[in-house]
Structure formats: C-alpha cells, structure tokens
Amino acid sequence: MSDVRDSLGRVGYDLLSRALTDCGREWFTGEVRVTGRPGGSFHLRDGLVVAVESPGAPGPEALLLRSGRIDGDQWAELVRESGGARWPEAGLVAHGYAGAAQLRVVCMLALQDAAFAIVAGRIDSCERVPGTEPVARVPVGEGPLRLLQDSVRRLAAVSSLPYPVRPDRERPLPAAELPQVRLGELQRELLDRADGRSTARDLAFRSGRGVYAVTVEVGRMLAAGLLECPDPAAPAPVRILADTHAVRHREPPPPPPPYGPPEPPGDPVILPRRTPGASGITEALTPQKAGASWKGFFRMRSGTAR
Known part of the structure; x- marks a missing residue:
C-alpha cells in the first residue's frame, strides 16, 4: 500500500495516521480537524471514530434522501419539528420513515465515504478540538487504524482499475x-x-x-x-520580456602564456539591473433521483x- 500513499501524499497520510493513533491510545473524545483539500473532521468517542464529515463527500442526509424513504418536503418538516436539528433521528423513526438499524447503516456508509474522500485528497495539518459533537454518529465506533486501512484499500482498488481516476481530478x-x-x-x-x-x-x-x-x-x-x-489545456506560451537596461559586455581576456606572469584583471562586467515586474509575478509572497x-x-x- 505504500505506493498508493506515496502517490497521494505520504507525509499527509502519516500525519493523519499518527494523530488518530494517538487519539485511540489516549481514549480521546472530541474532534480531529483535518485541513487540506477537501479536508474534514474525524469525531471520536473514547478513542473510536463515531463520525467523519467532509465537504468532499455527501453526508448521511443526502444518502437517506437518495434512498427514496423520505423526500425533501418531509425532511424539512422533520427538521422544523425537531427545532432545527440537522439529523432528526428520533423523528425519522417515530414517523416510520426509517428504522434505527437502517439509520445506523446510512451513518456508517457516510462515515466510510468521508474518510475515503479525506485520505484521497491533500492533508496539510491535523488539530485536536475536544468536546465537539458530530451531526450524526454511529453508536459503536470504528477503530482509527482500521478505518484508515479500509480507506487505503479503497484507494488501491481505484488505482488498480484500467483507467484510475481521482475524486477531484478528471472531468469526464x-x-x-x-x-x-x-x-x-x-x-x-x-x-x-x-x-x-x-x-x-x-x-x-x-x-x-x-x-x-x-x-x-x-x-x-x-x-x-x-x-x-x-x-488537457495547452501550456501557456512563455513571453520573454526585453530588459530596458543596457548591458556592457566585454570579451574575456586572452589566456596567459604558459608559465608567464598573469594578466591584470579587466574591468568588471556590469550585471543588468532587474526591472520590477519583468518576471511577470506581481503578487506578494506571504509567509438529488430517488430509489424505489x-x-x-x-x-x-x-x-x-x-
């Protein structure tokens, strides 16, 4: 699996793996925020991952609506009844839209999919935030390393296809x-x-x-x-900008005769002064069809x- 991690950013993967491993060993409860592209959050309870959220993957709400068990209007009404809860689990069960076991399956699918999206992207940093709660969670969490290994296996499956793609790269x-x-x-x-x-x-x-x-x-x-x-788009042509300052060139002095005295040094060559903007860089560098x-x-x- 190391070649898969290398192609996607081994440093970022190892950073996430180390952060989640520490959380599991310390029975951490809270959130591990992952910055990057798309980034996301791992929510843990007593060292186990109970939810994963990412802007790079549809959440449990989208997957539930896709199932056809509930439509958008019914969902909006449940949210109003629950006082604005983003995951009205009690209302879904009470109204018969889904059973508790079915909702656990939806949450687990969303958890695994979000973890895949985060690992398949770019990981810049990880930060612990204690005491936060996810929108929807599974009652029995996943081990952090097992979850990461499952994501790597999925990446390997994608890479083994005759035409491997990335979630955020190809635009077919x-x-x-x-x-x-x-x-x-x-x-x-x-x-x-x-x-x-x-x-x-x-x-x-x-x-x-x-x-x-x-x-x-x-x-x-x-x-x-x-x-x-x-x-792919053709590379932009490179335009060479003429320098407005004259450059005085001197021919190098002839080599001294063998064993003869060295020639005195000539006048120094005047280097061109860099014209602001000549490099072309002007910016400052700063540190839903429903199923049946x-x-x-x-x-x-x-x-x-x-």
Whole structure:
C-alpha cells in the first residue's frame, strides 16, 4: 500500500495516521480537524471514530434522501419539528420513515465515504478540538487504524482499475460515439450529468451517491469508452520580456602564456539591473433521483470495487 500513499501524499497520510493513533491510545473524545483539500473532521468517542464529515463527500442526509424513504418536503418538516436539528433521528423513526438499524447503516456508509474522500485528497495539518459533537454518529465506533486501512484499500482498488481516476481530478463527458452496451442505473445517471466540468466528487453530490462508488464507476466507464476526458489545456506560451537596461559586455581576456606572469584583471562586467515586474509575478509572497426501496438503496453499492 505504500505506493498508493506515496502517490497521494505520504507525509499527509502519516500525519493523519499518527494523530488518530494517538487519539485511540489516549481514549480521546472530541474532534480531529483535518485541513487540506477537501479536508474534514474525524469525531471520536473514547478513542473510536463515531463520525467523519467532509465537504468532499455527501453526508448521511443526502444518502437517506437518495434512498427514496423520505423526500425533501418531509425532511424539512422533520427538521422544523425537531427545532432545527440537522439529523432528526428520533423523528425519522417515530414517523416510520426509517428504522434505527437502517439509520445506523446510512451513518456508517457516510462515515466510510468521508474518510475515503479525506485520505484521497491533500492533508496539510491535523488539530485536536475536544468536546465537539458530530451531526450524526454511529453508536459503536470504528477503530482509527482500521478505518484508515479500509480507506487505503479503497484507494488501491481505484488505482488498480484500467483507467484510475481521482475524486477531484478528471472531468469526464459522454463519449462522442457510445458503444452499444446495456447500461446500469448509475451509468445512465453519470452519462446524463457528466459535462466535462464536473469531477467524480461533483457527480457524487449531484446524484446523491457515495463519492467512492462514483469514482470507481467513472473509472470503469472511461475504460469502457462510455466517458472520455477532454484533452488537457495547452501550456501557456512563455513571453520573454526585453530588459530596458543596457548591458556592457566585454570579451574575456586572452589566456596567459604558459608559465608567464598573469594578466591584470579587466574591468568588471556590469550585471543588468532587474526591472520590477519583468518576471511577470506581481503578487506578494506571504509567509438529488430517488430509489424505489431500501433494497434498491443497498443494491447501489454492489457495483463498487472492493
């Protein structure tokens, strides 16, 4: 797995691994905030991860709405009844929209997907913040190292595809000539939404799917010729700016004859003065389509790589 970590930023991964390992050993309760791209937060209770949140992955609300068990209007009404709670778990169960076990599954899927998004991105720093609470959490937490190892396995699965992609890198669009193949539901959704500007992560949010599942499917569809990536932009031409100061050149003095006395040094060469702005640098350097049932919701994970 080390080659996967190296390609994604071994320093950042090791930083996160060390921070979570320390939290587990010390039975830490609170939040580990990860800055980077996309970054996010690991919420722990007594050293176990009970929730992971990231702007790079859809949360449990998006996954629940995608299941079709509840629509947007019903969700808004539950939020009002609960006094503005972002995860009205009690209301969901009381109104029969979902059972407690089903909500645990949704929270676990969101936790694993957010951890994958954080590890697959760039990690700059980690900071402990004690005493914070997540929006939604699982009742029985995951071991930090086990969770990170699962994320690395997912990265390895993506890297092993014939056309490996990153959640925030490739921006596919439908192929000019689509092969005559039978499409699955997720494939049809991605063909409808791919526009050459959206990454796999963008498509995950727009479809209400997990970012890992969408990243894997984008890679498969690129390999199958269903999607294609636009050619990368041509590099910008480099314009050489003329210097306004004259430079006085002198021919080097002839070499001294063998064993003869050295020639006196000539006049020093005048170096050109740098014109402000000549380098071109002017900035200062400073230090959601719903499924039919829960069975359909669980089936949408069956196509992902393991």
